Amino acid sequence: xxxxxxxxxxxxxxxxxxxxxxxxxxxxxxxxxxxxxxxxxxxxxxxxxxxxxxxxxxxxxxxxxxxxxxxxxxxxxxxxxxxxxxxxxxxxxxxxxxxxxxxxxxxxxxxxxxxxxxxxxxxxxxxxxxxxxxxxxxxxxxxxxxxxxxxxxxxxxxxxxxxxxxxxxxxxxxxxxxxxxxxxxxxxxxxxxxxxxxxxxxxxxxxxxxxxxxxxxxxxxxxxxxxxxxxxxxxxxxxxxxxxxxxxxxxxxxxxxxxxxxxxxxxxxxxxxxxxxxxxxxxxx
Numbered sequence: 278x279x280x281x282x283x284x285x286x287x288x289x290x291x292x293x294x295x296x297x298x299x300x301x302x303x304x305x306x307x308x309x310x311x312x313x314x315x316x317x318x319x320x321x322x323x324x325x326x327x328x329x330x331x332x333x334x335x336x337x338x339x340x341x342x343x344x345x346x347x348x349x350x351x352x353x354x355x356x357x358x359x360x361x362x363x364x365x366x367x368x369x370x371x372x373x374x375x376x377x378x379x380x381x382x383x384x385x386x387x388x389x390x391x392x393x394x395x396x397x398x399x400x401x402x403x404x405x406x407x408x409x410x411x412x413x414x415x416x417x418x419x420x421x422x423x424x425x426x427x428x429x430x431x432x433x434x435x436x437x438x439x440x441x442x443x444x445x446x447x448x449x450x451x452x453x454x455x456x457x458x459x460x461x462x463x464x465x466x467x468x469x470x471x472x473x474x475x476x477x478x479x480x481x482x483x484x485x486x487x488x489x490x491x492x493x494x495x496x497x498x499x500x501x502x503x504x505x506x507x508x509x510x511x512x513x514x515x516x517x518x519x520x521x522x523x524x525x526x527x528x529x530x531x532x533x534x535x536x537x538x539x540x541x542x543x544x545x546x547x548x549x550x551x552x553x554x555x556x557x558x559x560x561x562x
Contacts, residue, residue: 279561282459282479284333287372288539288558290363291328291343291394294356295321301492303504313495314536321357324493324534326390328365329486329558330372331477334458337374338381339407340475340486341533345393347403347436365394379407381457384414385488386472387422388432391533396440403440412441413456415464416449418471428507429469465490465519467512468503474519476528481562483528484540490516492534494541494552520550529561 279286298320302310314322326343343365344358352358369375384392397406422433423442441447450473455461462473468489475486490512495501497520499513506512523530524543530552531540540561541552 278559279481280333280479281477281481281484282333284331284338284459284477284479286477286484286558286561287330287332289328289330289339289365289368289372291326291365291368293323293325293359293362293536294344294390295319295323296356298322300504302495303502303506303509305501310495310501314493317357323536324390325532325536327531327533327535327539329475329531330369330374331460332374336380336457337378338383338457338460339379339410340383341385341391341488342382342394342406344390345396345406345437347393347396347398376407377409379410382407382410382412383456383460383462383473383475384412385474385486385533386418386469387414387438388429388469388489389434389437391488392437393434396437398436403436405440405444405446407446410446412447413450413462414447415462415471415473416451417464418469418473419447419449421470426507432505463519465512465515467508467510467515468506470507483526484531484561485523485528486531486533487519488533490519491530491532493532494535494538494555497550497552499549524550531558 298316329340331338396403425433453463459478461476465472474488477484502509502512524545529542538555539558540556542554543550544553
């Protein structure tokens with residue numbers, strides 16, 4: 278597996294699900310987006326929940342943790358949650374780790390498909406799924422999620438948040454900066470308030486976990502943005518600025534939701550910064 282600085286990097290597949298294609302592509306007409314993301318009979322497109330695990334420097338660091346398994350049959354049907362494809366704890370086990378080994382969990386944001394694996398149901402109790410981990414969330418985003426607006430309320434589920442709040446394991450961050458050695462977060466505000474994308478830097482190169490700033494390779498295009506974004510014009514500006522900087526610095530991107538592609542490099546064309554060399558994480562460098 279590839280290394281960056283002191284860390285060995287692993288892909289952690291946590292499952293697949295489906296969301297409405299129109300919601301995922303906003304103003305883009307269906308005949309265009311469906312070329313890249315075919316819809317099922319309920320107009321839903323397939324999305325991955327691909328997380329990143331870093332081992333090194335005495336730590337085991339997980340970035341996001343998928344949707345979890347606390348939902349009922351109705352939720353599973355609406356979102357076509359597929360844990361036969363993959364599941365968080367099975368994936369950790371295949372890599373030789375357990376939830377108890379994880380020392381740090383960086384949550385890009387608190388929508389249920391990114392943080393649902395943070396907690397689990399044990400009998401009639403909710404517990405933190407990673408008992409020895411510190412959880413890192415932007416303070417502004419935590420406060421936003423705990424006092425949700427009507428538009429996002431259904432994405433911020435109390436069962437994902439309340440056990441963290443009570444655990445003493447939550448660390449609220451005050452903006453961008455280095456969280457752990459070689460691991461920096463940058464804050465973006467288009468998709469939701471104070472989402473953090475995660476950059477891993479080392480002499481080998483840089484990999485950026487872009488989360489919902491750029492959920493799939495199809496969303497590389499400046500105006501191909503989600504209807505879920507609370508500030509779509511801000512998303513456009515943030516994405517353009519980020520891609521310019523990423524291409525200029527030779528950064529590679531890691532995609533959480535693309536159903537096929539984990540990693541791309543960047544290349545400037547006459548019109549835009551485009552994704553090139555799609556590949557699995559194992560072929561990063």
